[in-house]
Structures are given as structure tokens and as C-alpha cells.
Amino acid sequence: MNENLEKEEDRSEEEHYLDEETLFIVSQTFKALSDPTRIRILNLLCSDEHSVNDIAERLDLNQSTVSHQLRFLKQLRLVKYRREGTTFYYSNDDDHIINLLKQAIDHASHH
Amino acid sequence: MNENLEKEEDRSEEEHYLDEETLFIVSQTFKALSDPTRIRILNLLCSDEHSVNDIAERLDLNQSTVSHQLRFLKQLRLVKYRREGTTFYYSNDDDHIINLLKQAIDHASHH
DNA sequence: ATTATATATGAGCATATGTTCATATAAAGG
DNA sequence: CCTTTATATGAACATATGCTCATATATAAT
Numbered sequence: 001m002n003e004n005l006e007k008e009e010d011r012s013e014e015e016h017y018l019d020e021e022t023l024f025i026v027s028q029t030f031k032a033l034s035d036p037t038r039i040r041i042l043n044l045l046c047s048d049e050h051s052v053n054d055i056a057e058r059l060d061l062n063q064s065t066v067s068h069q070l071r072f073l074k075q076l077r078l079v080k081y082r083r084e085g086t087t088f089y090y091s092n093d094d095d096h097i098i099n100l101l102k103q104a105i106d107h108a109s110h111h
Numbered sequence: 112m113n114e115n116l117e118k119e120e121d122r123s124e125e126e127h128y129l130d131e132e133t134l135f136i137v138s139q140t141f142k143a144l145s146d147p148t149r150i151r152i153l154n155l156l157c158s159d160e161h162s163v164n165d166i167a168e169r170l171d172l173n174q175s176t177v178s179h180q181l182r183f184l185k186q187l188r189l190v191k192y193r194r195e196g197t198t199f200y201y202s203n204d205d206d207h208i209i210n211l212l213k214q215a216i217d218h219a220s221h222h
Numbered sequence: 223a224t225t226a227t228a229t230a231t232g233a234g235c236a237t238a239t240g241t242t243c244a245t246a247t248a249a250a251g252g
Numbered sequence: 253c254c255t256t257t258a259t260a261t262g263a264a265c266a267t268a269t270g271c272t273c274a275t276a277t278a279t280a281a282t
Contacts (some may be wrong), residue, residue: 002159018154019220026144027146027150028218030141030144031239033145034142036250038239039138046127047127052121052275053257053258060242062241062242064241064242064244065272067260068126068240068241070260071260071261085258086256087258097215100215101137105127105129107140111136146232146269146270148270148271150225163228163230164227173271175272176271176272177229179270196276196279196280197227197280199228199230
């Protein structure tokens with residue numbers, strides 16, 4: 001039996017082995033939720049869709065900052081947008097992850 | 112009516128206003144869950160308590176790296192430890208947050 | 223006391239992250 | 253066309269993050 005095989009076995013014996021891809025997705029997802037600006041944006045989008053400028057004004061953020069963060073969230077499919085002329089209305093696109101955020105907010109606000 | 116009061120009102124009219132402290136706790140919590148090394152440690156601790164060296168060996172990490180990350184997790188009360196001589200047995204200490212992690216892993220592994 | 227074992231800690235370093243500034247793109251109105 | 257409005261993008265910068273190395277601490281064993 002060669003060493004690589006042994007290593008494979010060792011890893012599969014870990015109680016709940018996490019493969020690299022799952023690990024990457026999980027870490028990326030939580031990374032998205034780990035920044036105050038992104039949390040505020042996602043929280044705002046819980047109520048309704050909002051345009052980029054509207055988000056920027058309501059949260060007192062730079063238009064550029066909002067746009068950059070929305071691109072980040074879009075790439076992870078946490079938000080989507082609908083276009084109307086030159087205006088882009090963004091909204092949440094992953095109920096499951098938004099639910100995680102709501103749970104954490106609930107948990108945190110009770111302390 | 113002065114401007115500060117108006118601003119206060121504006122903020123409270125946001126559908127679900129997040130106060131600074133809640134925002135900070137939520138972001139810190141998700142930051143803890145956003146690093147692959149910490150995810151692997153917490154995942155390992157789901158099954159049982161483990162010593163620092165045991166964690167390091169099982170996950171193929173530096174003892175120093177594990178110790179640093181455990182301190183980080185400890186400070187957020189996500190893990191606790193039990194001492195036996197020179198050995199420290201670490202285990203998870205926040206079921207709710209561990210539950211969030213499990214949900215995310217479940218969500219991620221289905222894709 | 224000396225040595226071995228287990229863990230913690232701090233400095234240093236490379237990389238990642240988030241914001242801002244300036245500018246680009248693109249649709250709409252005149 | 254030219255201008256206005258809304259958004260996107262890239263470079264630059266400051267700060268945060270995570271790892272490693274060396275070393276400190278603390279208990280146990282001989």
C-alpha cells in the first residue's frame with residue numbers, strides 16, 4: 001500500500017471530511033457576509049429591490065463602493081439585477097444565504 | 112426639528128435598521144467562519160474535543176497556526192478548552208454558530 | 223534541577239481586502 | 253450630436269489577515 005493511498009484513507013476517516021471545493025464555497029460565502037458594508041447592503045435588499053444610487057444614499061456610501069461590492073455579491077450569485085433604462089435595480093438572489101444572515105443578526109441582536 | 116433628529120428618524124425608517132454593535136458582532140462572527148483553516152478546525156471539533164497537537168496533525172497544520180486560530184475562535188467564544196496536565200482539549204462552544212456552519216456546508220456540498 | 227512535552231505568543235512577511243479617485247461606458251433627452 | 257444621468261471599472265493606497273519562525277511559558281517526568 002503506497003503513502004498516497006494511506007493519506008486518502010486518513011482523510012476519509014475524519015468524521016466529516018470537507019473536500020476542497022466545498023471548503024472553498026463555504027469560505028467564500030461567509031467572506032461575503034463578513035464585511036459590514038456588504039451586510040448592510042444585503043440587509044437593505046431584504047426589504048425590496050433598490051438601485052445602486054439609492055443604496056449608496058440610504059447607507060451613506062460612495063457610488064463606487066456600492067458598485068464594487070455589488071459586483072462581488074453578484075459574482076457569488078447572492079444578488080441579481082433588473083435593468084430599466086440606465087438604472088439597475090438590485091435584489092437578493094439566494095434565500096438560503098440570506099436566511100443565514102438573518103439568523104446571525106437575530107443571534108447577535110439578542111446580546 | 113434639527114438635522115440630527117431627522118437623520119435618526121431616517122435611519123429608523125430603514126426596514127430593518129442594524130445598530131453598530133449588532134453589525135460588528137455579525138461581521139466578526141462571519142469573519143470567523145470565512146477562513147478555510149478555521150472552518151476545518153471547527154468542523155473537526157464538531158465530532159469531539161481535540162488537543163492542539165491532535166488538530167495540527169489531523170489537519171496537517173503548524174502547531175503555531177492552530178494555536179493562533181484557536182485563540183481567535185476562543186476570543187469570540189466559539190470554542191472552549193479543558194486542561195489536563197499540559198494538554199488542552201478544545202471543543203466547540205456555540206451551538207448556534209456551529210449550526211450556521213453546518214447549514215452552509217450542507218448548502219455548498221449540494222453543488 | 224534538568225529535560226521533555228504541550229501550548230502560547232510576538233515579530234516579520236507576503237498576500238488579501240476595502241475604499242477612493244478618476245475615468246469609462248451606456249442609455250435617454252434635448 | 254451633445255449633455256445628462258446611472259453605473260461600472262481600474263489603479264493606487266492603506267489596512268487587515270494568516271502563516272511561519274523563533275522563542276517563551278508551564279507542567280510533568282526522571
